[in-house]
Amino acid sequence: MTALPGRLQRPGRPERPGRPLHPPLTDFPVAAYVFAAVFDIISAAGGDRHSWARQFWHAGTFVLITGASICILTVLTGFRDLLKYYSPGSDAVRSVSIHVCVMIAVYMVGVGDIAWRLKDYSSSASTPAGILVLSLVAAAGVGVGAAHGGALVFRHGTGVATAGAGAVAGTADTGTGAARTGAARTEARSGAAGAEPRPAGQVPAPSAAAGDMARHRLRRGK
Secondary structure: OOOOOOOEOOOOOOOEOOOOOHHHHOHHHHHHHHHHHHHHHHHHHHOOOOHHHHHHHHHHHHHHHHHHHHHHHHHHHHHHHHHHHOOOOOOOHHHHHHHHHHHHHHHHHHHHHHHHHHHHOOOOOOOOHHHHHHHHHHHHHHHHHHHHHHHHHHOOOOOOOOOHHHHHHHHHHHHHHHHHHHHHHHHHHHHHHHOOOOOOOOOOOOOHHHHHHHHHHHHHHO
16 A cells, blocks of 8 residues: 555554644634634623623633634644645645635734734723724634635545555455455366366276275185
């Protein structure tokens, strides 16, 4: 079975697929951008007249800072997996380009959003309108980028080790074994068919042991 790019193989052990590091780290940053936008919408809807609006404004700030911090590791592992598993000439070029460009742009928008939040963190009683716009843009962008990232795995199979090659190899081995068994049976039948046919009514010649036994009985009878 031919090893796929990024597969690990040790002497004396069957080869096994390597594990991409990027996909498990994408969940929280995506959720952080979305939840930050939701919290900002609620805070902006409440306005300065409700105390809970400030709490949602601060909650959105905390969530976005945490998500952007994890996003640094997500970006690094994404480039690592891209270099390790992506095959040049693949039809996934468009999805890769859109995914990378959109997610980096979302990260930059998130950094600007955080900087603005820290500046107005204590003075604002609710989410300012400009920060709300940035949060919505980041949430929409992360949805687009995540959709193209999912297409790399589920549509193009980037970094996915399938059992197709093994199944084909197993089928070929089974077919070869069956062919050998069939050839052996054919040879056996050919050998039997190649034996000289015995004319009808002809009695096979007795063996030497049978002849000696018959002569011994005749002597005893005398």
